[in-house]
Amino acid sequence: MSTxxxxxAESHGMARRRDRRFAAKALASPYSGTTILLVALVVYFxxxxxxxxxxxxxxVILGAAAAIGIVAIGQTFVVVSGGFDLSVxxxxxxxxxxxGKIANEGSGIVPALIVALAVGAAVGLVNGLMISRAxxxxxIATLGTASITGGLAFVVSKGLxxxxxxxxxxxxxxxxxxEIPNQVWVLLIVACLTFIxxxxxxxxxxxxxLGGNWEASWLAGMRVNLLSTSVYVICGVTAALGGIxxxxxxxxxxxxxxxxxxxxxxxxxxxxxxxxxxxxxGVVGTVIGVLxxxxxxxxxxxxxxxxxxxxxxxxxVLLLAVGLGRIRQLVNVA
Amino acid sequence: MGSRSGVTKxxxxxxxLFACVxxxxxxxxxxxxxxxxxxASESTTAAGTGSGSxxxxxxxxxxxxxxxxxxxxxxxxxxxxxAAPVYLELKKxxxxxxxxxxVDLSTYDNKGEAQQTLQNAQLMANSNPDMIMDxxxxxxxxxxxxxxxxxxxxxxxxxxxxxxxxxxxxDLSNQALGTEMAKVVAKEADAKGWKAEDIEVILVQxxxxxxxxxxxxxxxxxxxxxxxxxxxxxxxFKSIGPETTTIGDSVVQVNGEALRQPSFEAxxxxxxxxxADKHLIVYSISDESSLGAYTAVQxxxxxxxxxxxxxxxxxEGLEQLRNNPAWVAEGDVFFxxxxxxxxxxAAAMMEGQETPDMTAAPIATETKKLTIKGTGIVPIxxxxxxxxxxxxxxxxxxxxxxxVTSAGESGTVGNQYLEKxxxxxxxxxxxxxxx
Numbered sequence: 041m042s043t044x045x046x047x048x049a050e051s052h053g054m055a056r057r058r059d060r061r062f063a064a065k066a067l068a069s070p071y072s073g074t075t076i077l078l079v080a081l082v083v084y085f086x087x088x089x090x091x092x093x094x095x096x097x098x099x100v101i102l103g104a105a106a107a108i109g110i111v112a113i114g115q116t117f118v119v120v121s122g123g124f125d126l127s128v129x130x131x132x133x134x135x136x137x138x139x140g141k142i143a144n145e146g147s148g149i150v151p152a153l154i155v156a157l158a159v160g161a162a163v164g165l166v167n168g169l170m171i172s173r174a175x176x177x178x179x180i181a182t183l184g185t186a187s188i189t190g191g192l193a194f195v196v197s198k199g200l201x202x203x204x205x206x207x208x209x210x211x212x213x214x215x216x217x218x219e220i221p222n223q224v225w226v227l228l229i230v231a232c233l234t235f236i237x238x239x240x241x242x243x244x245x246x247x248x249x250l251g252g253n254w255e256a257s258w259l260a261g262m263r264v265n266l267l268s269t270s271v272y273v274i275c276g277v278t279a280a281l282g283g284i285x286x287x288x289x290x291x292x293x294x295x296x297x298x299x300x301x302x303x304x305x306x307x308x309x310x311x312x313x314x315x316x317x318x319x320x321x322g323v324v325g326t327v328i329g330v331l332x333x334x335x336x337x338x339x340x341x342x343x344x345x346x347x348x349x350x351x352x353x354x355x356x357v358l359l360l361a362v363g364l365g366r367i368r369q370l371v372n373v374a
Numbered sequence: 375m376g377s378r379s380g381v382t383k384x385x386x387x388x389x390x391l392f393a394c395v396x397x398x399x400x401x402x403x404x405x406x407x408x409x410x411x412x413x414a415s416e417s418t419t420a421a422g423t424g425s426g427s428x429x430x431x432x433x434x435x436x437x438x439x440x441x442x443x444x445x446x447x448x449x450x451x452x453x454x455x456x457a458a459p460v461y462l463e464l465k466k467x468x469x470x471x472x473x474x475x476x477v478d479l480s481t482y483d484n485k486g487e488a489q490q491t492l493q494n495a496q497l498m499a500n501s502n503p504d505m506i507m508d509x510x511x512x513x514x515x516x517x518x519x520x521x522x523x524x525x526x527x528x529x530x531x532x533x534x535x536x537x538x539x540x541x542x543x544x545d546l547s548n549q550a551l552g553t554e555m556a557k558v559v560a561k562e563a564d565a566k567g568w569k570a571e572d573i574e575v576i577l578v579q580x581x582x583x584x585x586x587x588x589x590x591x592x593x594x595x596x597x598x599x600x601x602x603x604x605x606x607x608x609x610x611f612k613s614i615g616p617e618t619t620t621i622g623d624s625v626v627q628v629n630g631e632a633l634r635q636p637s638f639e640a641x642x643x644x645x646x647x648x649x650a651d652k653h654l655i656v657y658s659i660s661d662e663s664s665l666g667a668y669t670a671v672q673x674x675x676x677x678x679x680x681x682x683x684x685x686x687x688x689x690e691g692l693e694q695l696r697n698n699p700a701w702v703a704e705g706d707v708f709f710x711x712x713x714x715x716x717x718x719x720a721a722a723m724m725e726g727q728e729t730p731d732m733t734a735a736p737i738a739t740e741t742k743k744l745t746i747k748g749t750g751i752v753p754i755x756x757x758x759x760x761x762x763x764x765x766x767x768x769x770x771x772x773x774x775x776x777x778v779t780s781a782g783e784s785g786t787v788g789n790q791y792l793e794k795x796x797x798x799x800x801x802x803x804x805x806x807x808x809x
Contacts, residue, residue, distance in 0.1 A: 094646070097646040194456075286635060289673065295457055296635070341643030344620045346618075347616075
């Protein structure tokens with residue numbers, strides 16, 4: 041074999057090895073299963089429905105994903121640190137109702153937004169203190185605050201629907217840059233900030249350590265209680281923001297808003313590679329998980345699938361994605 | 375050096391104290407509020423006097439003694455849920471009616487859950503009232519609740535959702551509402567020059583609530599398809615069930631769960647499959663659902679090519695009827711006044727009157743201005759003063775006659791028999807029974 045031929049063969053071999061390493065790395069990603077699933081769903085629905093890939097439909101998927109995405113990103117902080125927050129289902133409607141009431145009184149949208157987000161932060165603070173300081177189990181603590189905040193939403197609204205009297209109050213659902221609703225831009229901003237924090241800051245890396253091994257983190261001198269409390273505060277704020285986003289779409293808020301967001305947000309994080317034992321997950325995976333759920337819901341609606349089967353399909357997809365991830369783990373271990 | 379697992383006594387004590395303080399604070403806030411019943415009962419004490427607890431029956435049906443029998447009678451009322459505005463209005467109306475008639479009322483909240491409903495059924499039975507009124511949220515649970523009442527031999531009224539027959543049933547007539555709203559929509563579509571081939575119908579059901587609630591959709595579409603030639607026909611209203619998602623190429627049914635957000639999301643998704651040049655006709659089983667659907671259409675920029683109706687007669691629904699050009703009819707069920715009819719029905723039962731298969735609750739199909747003689751289709755001004763959300767008058771009583779009940783079965787439907795009790799005359803707002 042000539043030198044040139046040998047060089048070409050070597051470079052091809054190197055390229056193949058590089059491709060295999062890339063493929064292995066991609067498949068090793070914790071959200072590879074969900075990514076494959078998302079791609080498969082997109083391909084299937086695009087082939088089955090001529091409207092699926094239309095711009096208006098994509099915007100609907102993104103718009104619907106924005107609210108749950110914002111909540112799920114906040115949930116990511118908590119899951120990565122080894123906990124989970126069920127109170128988002130109560131915090132979201134409470135913040136939406138508070139926001140609407142203050143805005144309707146003419147106090148201005150910005151003050152209303154600040155107060156509503158502060159409510160979310162306060163709920164998160166209570167969760168964080170109960171879990172980190174008092175040692176409450178996250179399930180029990182956040183289940184309790186979910187009931188309290190959900191009930192408070194009804195108390196504040198007196199059981200009625202709070203109509204956003206001024207359309208400007210629902211600015212988060214309006215389209216200010218191109219045809220893309222503002223809530224999608226908010227999701228992008230929140231996702232980017234979260235990515236930076238989790239990947240490039242000491243705080244973010246500490247959360248993975250905390251979730252991976254609480255005791256080792258404590259022994260290493262990390263301020264575990266402060267870290268643990270702060271993630272619940274973040275989750276509370278994002279839950280409040282998510283509730284305001286949904287209410288902005290509806291131009292109304294009531295106590296039944298976002299009633300299924302606790303489980304949906306946790307499902308999205310798990311789909312995105314998170315682990316309920318902590319130490320894993322990330323915003324990229326969470327966003328992919330949210331998109332997978334949104335694509336599934338939208339696609340089934342376009343195909344006129346009965347709502348009974350839609351529920352079954354959503355559960356099945358969740359199990360499939362987690363199963364694919366589990367297979368990946370086993371293959372990696374092998 | 376400590377360990378996480380070893381929670382110190384101090385932390386545990388702090389946690390318990392914190393939880394106790396929080397609970398007390400919440401309870402203190404709750405007790406100062408009003409209309410916040412959960413599982414606990416609230417008593418609305420009778421203003422009048424009377425023997426109360428013993429149920430007196432009269433061999434003369436319609437003797438008018440029922441009104442007297444109500445004074446001091448113990449009545450337990452379980453609401454569908456206190457969390458939804460329309461049902462909250464219903465509960466307030468029952469409480470007001472109890473005050474007016476001298477009834478000793480206890481209220482319960484079924485919270486829209488089967489388990490809570492059955493728990494409340496047992497609690498109500500245990501309190502040994504003279505009458506139980508149960509608004510059951512889940513189709514199928516009524517039988518179990520009725521079994522409890524029957525075992526304890528307590529008279530009862532099934533509100534909105536029928537049982538097996540032990541509890542006489544009061545409900546709005548889905549057949550009347552559905553067909554009348556279809557008549558209005560068909561007239562409006564004709565006035566706009568809409569043809570069937572250019573129309574897409576979106577039906578927004580609540581699959582989990584069962585046929586007693588969703589049958590209005592079947593009645594509506596069956597009538598609409600007759601009135602707009604070219605729309606896909608159905609064999610009967612029963613052809614449209616919870617699993618129906620499409621009828622031909624121009625009708626879709628989605629599940630809005632009778633709530634605003636799910637209806638918004640369902641219709642938003644459905645709109646993506648409907649060409650932009652189609653006229654839209656939207657029908658749903660509640661105002662909340664219609665409002666969510668309307669917002670979705672509005673967000674899609676298609677509200678100018680829409681005919682939509684509401685069902686409930688809520689404050690928002692009435693406002694939409696008055697101010698929204700696309701909102702052409704409101705199926706008013708006068709929920710806040712059902713209490714009067716419930717008390718009258720209780721009095722009739724105490725008198726020994728025989729009740730029809732379905733006692734008709736008051737309903738009307740209100741329009742902006744349209745009247746269709748021989749139906750309940752009337753302008754909103756028939757029952758409401760301008761800008762008011764409280765009716766100053768209720769529809770006239772209906773004679774009992776053979777019709778299709780809201781469960782889709784044939785039977786006697788009407789409410790004329792309530793006149794004989796004299797209870798409705800106390801309130802003086804039913805057309806023909808004014809003071």
